[in-house]
Amino acid sequence: MxxxxxxxxxxxxxxxxxxxxxxxxxxxxxxxxxxxxxxxxxxxxxxxxxxxxxxHHSGNSQPKWFLELLGVWVSVLNGCSYCVDHHAAGLARLMQDDARVADIRAALEARDILRVPVRDAEKAALRYAKKLTETPAEMRAADVADLRAEGFSDGDILEINQVVAYFAYANRTVLGLGCTTQGDVLGLSPGNSEDPDDWNHG
Incomplete structure (x- = not known):
């Protein structure tokens, strides 16, 4: 484990x-x-x-499924199969569309943003996440401006940034300590977004 x-x-x-x-x-x-x-x-x-x-907070404006998708993407880029498996299962629970989730996962694992079946704005967020994950020192104000041009507010951009940053932390926790999914139930997550202190995984 x-x-x-x-x-x-x-x-x-x-x-x-x-x-x-x-x-x-x-x-x-x-x-x-x-x-x-x-x-x-x-x-x-x-x-x-x-x-x-x-x-999983009610103060977020981006849909939970999209934040999970970003997490899967960052985990793919970091080679963290633990987080890919967990959060792809969580994405499937949220989207209730197995075929679309399979297409999303296949495109992400092929690292082909253009093939991901999401809107252009969401693809722009995937590009931002890729650059921030792979070459963080090369980030520029233009990268944020590109997200604004796609209709994201600065608050939305902060949410996207924080998901990317969180998964950098989670992936390195898992990869650096040899954590496996043995015995886990994939895709469980806190359901009560209204209460930040409710951590129950249902």
Whole structure:
């Protein structure tokens, strides 16, 4: 499951058990990307707060499916199959269109933005995400201006930026510690966007 020691749900006590209880699915499953933090519960708490607020908050204006798509794309670019598998499953749950999700995933894995079946504005966001992921020091004001020209507000651009930045963190957490999907249920995510403190994965 990982290259470092992790603490199981049944063996967890104190703050770790309280965090697990907040995150776990109804049948007590905690994703390995969270279990990998179990030796430092405060790190798990920070990760989960960031994840919930960046991807699953009612204050976001971009649709949740598109934020998930961005996460899949960044994870493809970073070679993080764990996050690709989890968030492609989450995307499928949100879109309820298996054929379209399969087309999206195939185009992303081929790194062919033009083939992704989304609007031109969303393709522009994918280009921004690619550049920020692969060559962050080359970002320029023009990259943000290009998103504005596609109709994104500055708040929308911030949301896009934060999803890309979050997945850079999540991918490196997973890849650097050898986290696998063994025992995970793919695609679970916090459902209650109205409450940032509700981390339950349903």
């Amino acid at each position: 990982a290259w470092i020691e992790t603490i199981s749900y049944k063996d967890a006590t104190g703050k770790l058990r309280r965090l697990y209880d907040r995150i776990a699915s109804s049948d007590g499953i905690v994703d390995n990307v969270m279990k990998v933090h179990s030796l430092r519960p405060h790190s798990m708490e920070g990760h989960m707060a960031l994840y919930k607020n960046v991807l």
